[in-house]
Amino acid sequence: MFATFARRAVAGLVASLGLVAAMAAPAGAPTEATSAWPQDGHDAAHTWRNMDERAINLRSFARLKPTASVKQGQFYVGAASQTGEGTLYSCNNLSRITASDGVTGAALWSRTDLPGGECGNVAVSARAIFVTTQRRFDYWGGYFELGAYVMALHPTTGATLWETRVDDAESLGFENPTLVGRRLYVTDGRSSVYAFDATTGAQLWQASTDGRLNNAATVGQGKVFVSTWTDGDDERIVQAFDAATGARVWRHSLGQFNSWHAPMLMDGRLIVTTSSGLVRALDAATGTLLWQTQMAGYIPEPPAAGLKTLFISQSSTVVALDAATGAVHWSRTLPGQSLASNLVAVGGGVAYMGLEGVANLRLGMLDGRTGASVKAPGSYLYGSHVQLTVGQGRVQVATNQGSLYVFSLPAP
Numbered sequence: 253m254f255a256t257f258a259r260r261a262v263a264g265l266v267a268s269l270g271l272v273a274a275m276a277a278p279a280g281a282p283t284e285a286t287s288a289w290p291q292d293g294h295d296a297a298h299t300w301r302n303m304d305e306r307a308i309n310l311r312s313f314a315r316l317k318p319t320a321s322v323k324q325g326q327f328y329v330g331a332a333s334q335t336g337e338g339t340l341y342s343c344n345n346l347s348r349i350t351a352s353d354g355v356t357g358a359a360l361w362s363r364t365d366l367p368g369g370e371c372g373n374v375a376v377s378a379r380a381i382f383v384t385t386q387r388r389f390d391y392w393g394g395y396f397e398l399g400a401y402v403m404a405l406h407p408t409t410g411a412t413l414w415e416t417r418v419d420d421a422e423s424l425g426f427e428n429p430t431l432v433g434r435r436l437y438v439t440d441g442r443s444s445v446y447a448f449d450a451t452t453g454a455q456l457w458q459a460s461t462d463g464r465l466n467n468a469a470t471v472g473q474g475k476v477f478v479s480t481w482t483d484g485d486d487e488r489i490v491q492a493f494d495a496a497t498g499a500r501v502w503r504h505s506l507g508q509f510n511s512w513h514a515p516m517l518m519d520g521r522l523i524v525t526t527s528s529g530l531v532r533a534l535d536a537a538t539g540t541l542l543w544q545t546q547m548a549g550y551i552p553e554p555p556a557a558g559l560k561t562l563f564i565s566q567s568s569t570v571v572a573l574d575a576a577t578g579a580v581h582w583s584r585t586l587p588g589q590s591l592a593s594n595l596v597a598v599g600g601g602v603a604y605m606g607l608e609g610v611a612n613l614r615l616g617m618l619d620g621r622t623g624a625s626v627k628a629p630g631s632y633l634y635g636s637h638v639q640l641t642v643g644q645g646r647v648q649v650a651t652n653q654g655s656l657y658v659f660s661l662p663a664p
Contacts, residue, residue, distance in 0.1 A: 288334040288643025291375035293554070294596075296432045296471040297517035300556040305598040307645035307661055313617050314627040316647060316659040320357025324350055325654030330426070331639035332648040332656060333374040333381070335407065341381050343371040344654055349383060351410065354646060357658050361410045367417075368401035372426035375436070380404040380413055382436055382450065384424035400424045402438055402448055414453035418446065427468035427514065435495070437469040437476055445469055445478055445493060457498035461491055467514040470522070473536050475501060477522055479511035490515060490524055492539060502539035506532075513554035518575055523562060525551040531564065533578060545578035547571065556595035558620055565592040570618060584623035590616070598642040613638070615647065615659060633657055 293300050308316070325344025332340040338354035349371055350362040368385025375382040386400045400421040404413040418424065421440035429448075430437040435456070436448040443463055447456040463480025470477040476493045488506040493499065509526035516523040521542060522534040529547035534540065553565040561581060562573040570592050572581040586592060613633040617626040635651025642648075649657040 288336060288338070288646075289332075289641035289648075290335075290377070291333055291429075291431055292331055292373040292427050292468060293470075293514065293516075294641075296430050296437075298468070298470050298514045298554065299516055299518060300554060300594075300596050301558070302598045302642050305643055305645075308598060308642065308647070310617075310619060310626055312661055314629065315661055316615065316629045317662060318629070318631045318657060319355050319646075319660040320353075320656070320658035322352065322357040322359075322656045323654055324656050327654055328652045329639075329650035329654055329656050330371070330373045332641050332650055333376045334641060334643050334646075334648065335376050336378070338644055338646075339407070340648060340656070340658075341374040341376055341407075342650060342656055343374060343383065345370060346654070349374070349405070349410070351407070352656065354644070354648075355658065355660055357656060360408075363405075363410045366401070366403065367415060368399050368403075368424075372424075372428060375429050375431035376407065377431065377450070379407070380450070381407050382429050382431060384428040384438055386421075386423050400440070402429065402436060402446075402453065404450065404453060416448060416453040416455065418455075420444070430469045430471050432471045432495075437471055437495075439465040439467070439469050439478060441465065443480070445476060445498070447476075447495070447498060459493050459498040459500065461489070463487075463489055467512065470515045470517055471495060472517040473520070475536065477515045477517065477536070479506070479515060479524060481510040481512070488526075490522070490534065490539070492522075492536070504534055504539040504541070506530075512552075516555055516557060518557045518562075521575065523555055523557075523575075525555060525564070527551075529566070531555070531562070531573065531578065533575075543578040545573060545580070553592070553594050561620065563595050563620070565595050567591045570595075570623065572620065572623065582623040584618060586616075587625060594637075594639050596640045596642055613651075615649070629659060631657075631659075 325346045327345045330343040332342040340352040340354050343349050347362045348364045351360040366385045371383040371385045400418045401415050403415045423441035428438045434450050436450050438446045443461050445459045461480050474495050476495050479490045490504040492501040509528040511526050522536045524532045529549050532544045533542040556563045562575050564571045569585050571583045616628045634655050635653035637652040639650045645661045647659040
């Protein structure tokens with residue numbers, strides 16, 4: 253799990269403002285309280301954008317002030333999922349899972365006794381928070397998996413609501429789970445995709461991908477999308493499964509190029525990036541190639557979605573692509589020796605927000621319309637890689653050095 257986080261070895265972060273098409277929950281799904289950032293990638297489509305955020309914009313960004321700096325772990329903190337009430341939930345390698353005040357960062361409760369040990373990112377609803385866990389044993393330098401679990405915890409107490417052991421999983425990864433209505437979708441490190449009932453924890457189906465998985469499932473349009481990778485010369489594949497039954501719907505070959513990130517679903521298109529710098533848009537219903545654009549090198553981070561634009565990070569360069577055609581709108585080299593990571597979009601405008609700098613890690617923003625740099629808060633952060641979430645007038649930054657930072661707008 254930590255290897256997945258550490259592999260994102262870039263030192264900066266850029267995010268964009270843009271509107272998002274809402275993910276429709278399955279029929280009969282419960283009505284949940286609005287969540288500011290409910291799961292990894294913000295939504296089950298992994299758009300990395302928050303359509304509800306309005307307070308943070310091009311004019312207000314520079315007024316963000318640090319309101320919390322909390323050391324939660326030794327090596328990493330998972331992205332801080334946020335409920336509509338403002339509570340932050342994050343996993344780390346020491347406290348395992350912690351609920352924190354969304355402004356001060358003060359711990360509300362923390363658990364170190366999860367049956368699977370380490371957990372990664374957290375998905376939240378009004379009724380429960382969901383995690384996947386795995387216990388690893390270091391035997392003479394080699395890790396051995398001792399158990400993997402999918403769990404639901406009470407949001408205000410951390411008490412276990414249910415837990416389900418997944419006996420044949422190699423690991424359940426850092427980015428899991430993906431939450432849609434009453435269902436959780438989980439990938440393991442070997443070759444399987446699972447669906448669980450989010451109310452009871454019952455396993456609904458399991459499907460084989462015939463390849464290794466190292467990122468979360470993307471869900472939408474009645475389908476579950478995943479990409480596979482190998483260390484050898486075997487074919488890498490993007491696949492779609494029926495979200496209700498687990499039956500394979502289509503497969504699309506990526507040749508011998510790995511896709512490190514979960515695909516992104518946007519306006520009926522499935523966006524896939526590869527280790528070769530290739531960006532492909534597939535028809536989400538059929539897997540048919542719609543367009544492809546070759547970037548000038550490795551793409552270390554997942555893309556983020558603006559209103560009609562895709563934002564791609566290539567370490568020191570950020571590129572805006574037309575989502576319908578793949579044409580380049582603009583390409584900007586970040587100032588100095590800055591690097592960009594974990595592109596994140598927020599709603600209500602068209603600007604990026606993120607972290608810049610190698611020696612000095614800090615928040616930064618680019619205007620999504622032009623790529624121009626926007627004045628940013630001057631506070632420096634401890635770490636060499638981050639994950640960022642945005643909502644309710646606040647920015648939460650989780651670092652690979654175990655720290656959680658909160659930036660807030662001052663009271664009017």
